[in-house]
Amino acid sequence: xxxxxxxxxxxxxxxxxxxxxxxxxxxxxxxxxxxxxxxxxxxxxxxxxxxxxxxxxxxxxxxxxxxxxxxxxxxxxxxxxxxxxxxxxxxxxxxxxxxxxxxxxxxxxxxxxxxxxxxxxxxxxxxxxxxxxxxxxxxxxxxxxxxxxxxxxxxxxxxxxxxxxxxxxxxxxxxxxxxxxxxxxxxxxxxxxxxxxxxxxxxxxxxxxxxxxxxxxxxxxxxxxxxxxxxxxxxxxxxxxxxxxxxxxxxxxxxxxxxxxxxxxxxxxxxxxxxxxxxxxxxxxxxxxxxxxxxxxxxxxxxxxxxxxxxxxxxxxxxxxxxxxxxxxxxxxxxxxxxxxxxxxxxxxxxxxxxxxxxxxxxxxxxxxxxxxxx
Amino acid sequence: xxxxxxxxxxxxxxxxxxxxxxxxxxxxxxxxxxxxxxxxxxxxxxxxxxxxxxxxxxxxxxxxxxxxxxxxxxxxxxxxxxxxxxxxxxxxxxxxxxxxxxxxxxxxxxxxxxxxxxxxxxxxxxxxxxxxxxxxxxxxxxxxxxxxxxxxxxxxxxxxxxxxxxxxxxxxxxxxxxxxxxxxxxxxxxxxxxxxxxxxxx
Amino acid sequence: xxxxxxxxxxxxxxxxxxxxxxxxxxxxxxxxxxxxxxxxxxxxxxxxxxxxxxxxxxxxxxxxxxxxxxxxxxxxxxxxxxxxxxxxxxxxxxxxxxxxxxxxxxxxxxxxxxxxxxxxxxxxxxxxxxxxxxxxxxxxxxxxxxxxxxxxxxxxxxxxxxxxxxxxxxxxxxxxxxxxxxxxxxxxxxxxxxxxxxxxxxxxxxxxxxxxxxxxxxxxxxxxxxxxxxxxxxxxxxxxxxxxxx
Numbered sequence: 001x002x003x004x005x006x007x008x009x010x011x012x013x014x015x016x017x018x019x020x021x022x023x024x025x026x027x028x029x030x031x032x033x034x035x036x037x038x039x040x041x042x043x044x045x046x047x048x049x050x051x052x053x054x055x056x057x058x059x060x061x062x063x064x065x066x067x068x069x070x071x072x073x074x075x076x077x078x079x080x081x082x083x084x085x086x087x088x089x090x091x092x093x094x095x096x097x098x099x100x101x102x103x104x105x106x107x108x109x110x111x112x113x114x115x116x117x118x119x120x121x122x123x124x125x126x127x128x129x130x131x132x133x134x135x136x137x138x139x140x141x142x143x144x145x146x147x148x149x150x151x152x153x154x155x156x157x158x159x160x161x162x163x164x165x166x167x168x169x170x171x172x173x174x175x176x177x178x179x180x181x182x183x184x185x186x187x188x189x190x191x192x193x194x195x196x197x198x199x200x201x202x203x204x205x206x207x208x209x210x211x212x213x214x215x216x217x218x219x220x221x222x223x224x225x226x227x228x229x230x231x232x233x234x235x236x237x238x239x240x241x242x243x244x245x246x247x248x249x250x251x252x253x254x255x256x257x258x259x260x261x262x263x264x265x266x267x268x269x270x271x272x273x274x275x276x277x278x279x280x281x282x283x284x285x286x287x288x289x290x291x292x293x294x295x296x297x298x299x300x301x302x303x304x305x306x307x308x309x310x311x312x313x314x315x316x317x318x319x320x321x322x323x324x325x326x327x328x329x330x331x332x333x334x335x336x337x338x339x340x341x342x343x344x345x346x347x348x349x350x351x352x353x354x355x356x357x358x359x360x361x362x363x364x365x366x367x368x369x370x371x372x373x374x375x
Numbered sequence: 376x377x378x379x380x381x382x383x384x385x386x387x388x389x390x391x392x393x394x395x396x397x398x399x400x401x402x403x404x405x406x407x408x409x410x411x412x413x414x415x416x417x418x419x420x421x422x423x424x425x426x427x428x429x430x431x432x433x434x435x436x437x438x439x440x441x442x443x444x445x446x447x448x449x450x451x452x453x454x455x456x457x458x459x460x461x462x463x464x465x466x467x468x469x470x471x472x473x474x475x476x477x478x479x480x481x482x483x484x485x486x487x488x489x490x491x492x493x494x495x496x497x498x499x500x501x502x503x504x505x506x507x508x509x510x511x512x513x514x515x516x517x518x519x520x521x522x523x524x525x526x527x528x529x530x531x532x533x534x535x536x537x538x539x540x541x542x543x544x545x546x547x548x549x550x551x552x553x554x555x556x557x558x559x560x561x562x563x564x565x566x567x568x569x570x571x572x573x574x575x576x577x
Numbered sequence: 578x579x580x581x582x583x584x585x586x587x588x589x590x591x592x593x594x595x596x597x598x599x600x601x602x603x604x605x606x607x608x609x610x611x612x613x614x615x616x617x618x619x620x621x622x623x624x625x626x627x628x629x630x631x632x633x634x635x636x637x638x639x640x641x642x643x644x645x646x647x648x649x650x651x652x653x654x655x656x657x658x659x660x661x662x663x664x665x666x667x668x669x670x671x672x673x674x675x676x677x678x679x680x681x682x683x684x685x686x687x688x689x690x691x692x693x694x695x696x697x698x699x700x701x702x703x704x705x706x707x708x709x710x711x712x713x714x715x716x717x718x719x720x721x722x723x724x725x726x727x728x729x730x731x732x733x734x735x736x737x738x739x740x741x742x743x744x745x746x747x748x749x750x751x752x753x754x755x756x757x758x759x760x761x762x763x764x765x766x767x768x769x770x771x772x773x774x775x776x777x778x779x780x781x782x783x784x785x786x787x788x789x790x791x792x793x794x795x796x797x798x799x800x801x802x803x804x805x806x807x808x809x810x811x812x813x814x815x816x817x818x819x820x821x822x823x
Contacts, residue, residue: 020503021454023482028456028500048786049500050457052523053533055771056797060532072529075458091676119461139468157462157554219708219732222760235732243678306647308676309712309728309739322714322726327645333797335714337728345763371457374786499788532803535787535796 011037016356020049025363026123027370031347038355043348051374055334062329063089063164063301071158073336074372076119079105079112080314082162087243088310088323089164092303100290101166102245107179107282108152108161109312110275114186115145116315117268117275120367121193124265127364128206134196141189144182151178164301166293176283183276190272198269207262211350211362214259221346224339225317226271227366230256230263237313249281261358261365268367271315302329309337316340316367340372442575445488445514446568452487453480454507457494459521459554466557478564484510489567491560492546495523495530496537508544516571518563519546522553529553649673652683657738660705665698667691675739684739689751692742696754699729699738706731707738710754713764715772717799718743723772725751727761744774753779771797 019030028049034042054073058066067082074081083105090097097105118138125134146156152171153161161168172178197203213223218231228235236253238246254270256263305327311320317339324333343366351359455463467473467480481487484507496504508517519540522528527538540546547570550563650673652658658672670686687695699707707729716724727740744751753776755762765776766785773795776782784791795801 020500021507023453027460028503048784048788049497049503050495051499051786052495052497052530052536053796054530056803057530057533060803068529072458075461087678091678135464136469139465140470143465143468143470156556157458220759222710222758233732240735241678304647305645306676308678310678311711318711320712320728322712322728324716333714333716335712337712337714341763341767342760345760349759532805533796534804 013041018359020046023126026368029344029363029368029370029373031359031363033351033356033359035356038357040351040354040356040359043351043359045344045347047344047370047373049374050370052371054375055336058334059331063303063331066331066334067160067162068158070336071160072371073375074314074316074319074338074369075157076116076369077112077314077316077319078157078159079109079162080312080319082159083109083244084310084312084314084319084321086162086164087312088308088321089301089303091308091310092306092323092325093164093298093301095165095294095297097166097244098291098294099245100287101292103282103286104167104171104175104292105162106244106246106249107279107286108149110279110282111145111148111179111182113275113315114272115142116367117272118142118145118186118189118193120268120315121197121265124364124367125193125197125203127360128197128203130197130203134193137189137192137196141186144185144189148175148178148182151175163293165297166291170292176286179279179283183279186272187276190269190276194269198266204262207265207361207365208260209258210261210354210358211365212258212260213346213350217346217349218259221349222342223317223346224342225313225315226264226267227317227343227346229254230267231259232256237311237318241311243310243312245282246278248285249278251278261361264365268315300329303327311337314339316369316372317343336375338372338375340366340368340370341375344368344373438575439572442571446571448477448479449489449516449564449567450479450481450487451489451491451518452484452507452511453482454490455493456496456500457523459493459523462554462557463491463493463520463560466560471557471561473561473564476561476564476568484508485512487511488514489516489518489564490544491518491520492524492540493520493554495528496540496543498535498537501537501543504540505543516547516567517544518548518550518560518567520550520560520563521555522551525549525551656683657705657736658683658685660702661685661695661699661738664702664705665691665694667694677737682737682739684741686741686743689742689744692740693752693754693757695740696727696757699740700757704734705738706733707736708732710758710760710764711737713761713768715768715774715797717772717797719799722746723749723774725768725774727754749774750777751775752777753782755779771795773798 013034013036016033016035017030018033019025020028022029025031030046030049032044032046033040034044054069058069061069067085070081070085071078118141122135122138125138126132149159150156152175153159153168213221213227213231215232218228218233223231224235232255234253234255237243239251239253251274252270254267254274256267303325305325307322307324309320309322311318313319318337319339320335320337322333322335322337323331326332347363347366350362354362455461465471473479478489484490488511490508490511492504508515517540519525523530523536524540527536530536531538537543548563548567550559552559555563649671652672652674656672658669662669667687670688672683672685674681675684685695699705709730709732711728711730712726713728714726716726718724722743722745724741724743729738729740731737742751749772751774753761753765755765755776756778762779762781763785765779766782768774769776769782770784770787783789787794787796
């Protein structure tokens, strides 16, 4: 018997628009997927729905005011963003930050990494189809961490606590004790999420072997952070180009084997354990008292003319600040090299050839922040 | 019974059986004030509520019933724009728990009542925001959350940013802050509930 | 040094800077009698650093006059700029050291036609091995034209390199390197949006961050100033607007 193909059942390419308002795009991101059956043939990402000119506005602000825009650009890893910006200005001004300020910076930055990765774990669980459970596991942990941030900085989300040269003000007296308390919660929350997702059979089947990226591809596309390490490149700026006081701690850099979505998830979970370890080491080494700003701090922040590219390891990857100064109290040009932007540019090559349902997982595994993409 | 029916009174008896002659002077509680506002029946303290309200129940205006039911189940569209979206999610989550007020996030505009504009609206995003607003069924309300949605906030001087979402859609409640705390958003939701009751017959 | 209830969220919050706190002892150290007069003026200047005209600042000692340009130090012999010049077969316009986070790195300036050759050599030459394009940014130098800066990094050799090229306003064209470094794809589209630099040979140079029909508006150029704050806001922000409350 010869089966005849019905021309009405021919599969044709069909465009599907996703976004800019879609619950799985983690913000206002739009992609137009061309699908053939369930296979993705082409992806056209559209960004810029949140382009609000942080770089332009920071050219009109002095160095202190720019810190607030760093917060609002990278609103899940505010301390990392502030740190990268402050390091750039400090390098140009040749300021030496006191030890105590450096340790407090490290503690807060790593706690921020925890809260950012909790957000990732919650949102990624929802992408994978865990109805809200992962989110309700992750968000109380974020609240515990945000409580400490609020006690220290006075705000829940936009901290503006790191200043050029040091910190804005001294931490509360019970800071060390509070961080210890919160770390207990975080470790428990991490275990909860680990138990919920990591060995879950459906979750593993959903994540493994999609969005694979080899090490060469990852380097060529300029990926950084967990995306790069999942592809097998053991590269972490905290270890390989240590800034601040990161060279004084012992921690491991987790590296993936396959470069797929599951590896990226595992690396973030392992990074959280390492962050807890770093915080505990930093709390032990934290000088009990001492200055938090340099002794010869100038009254006005003025940099000599010059340029510098500073970079920190934010939870999403390499957060770089290219600062060009012509002298004076304002940057002449300030480019924020955001990890989300560079990671997202690889979306097209990662998704083409995959199934439609996996596109959401691949996008979720990038852990993008849309304000960071569009700046 | 039959004798009473045979002689119908012109008006129902205002005097309720068993009511004390002199009402004790005390401050009204919240539910009492609300009932007094809703029902044309004068409130008589010291008597079981149902005995007072049931006779007047049919006289409650239908718009008040509708407004009461609307304000008790506000479904906001989950519409995260920028940094404020994180605080909006935090408000929905277990610590602050907007479900207490019957406010449940809903991911589609077709079934939602409230749009929380949480973040900066750029000129590129503005047509999409307007389209989403038009997709929502009436009655619908808008909460402008944060400084950016109110007037552009820290980004107001950049020319690709809309200086406030009220340039394109009508806004009912403005919540200040950058970003507003979850408590502030809850306060904004309660203010919207109050506004729905206030505007019930307009 | 900070009031307890101070709200640190706004970017323009005033007077809580560490520099102001650190500078508190300075009036006592000042030798002349101008200190009590200078201190409130300086506080006011710290509050409104942008709006304060330069003439009203307290006089500064002459030694703080800043140089107009950063001094250019030539790289030591044997640096990667020599390797790059021989590997790419081009002459570099300039080579100097720029500060990095720790130490310094080499920056080279090339003419725009040499960019693909330089980039190919930087990626493929085993002595350079700069496989990672960190960042690509545009800078508007006004009279001196537009500049494109490429930040390269080598995972194996652990050195970095900056490549710069200048173009004029009249002919803002740079050859695209998106085929050499795929990471440059979106960076080039963004730079075209923001500065109007056309990257010749790019496969898809449509606006990325700006709306797709907007091809003649370059926000980050210096001749494109920020908007003024609306008038009713300006009234509220002016001096003395809220005096009745206090």
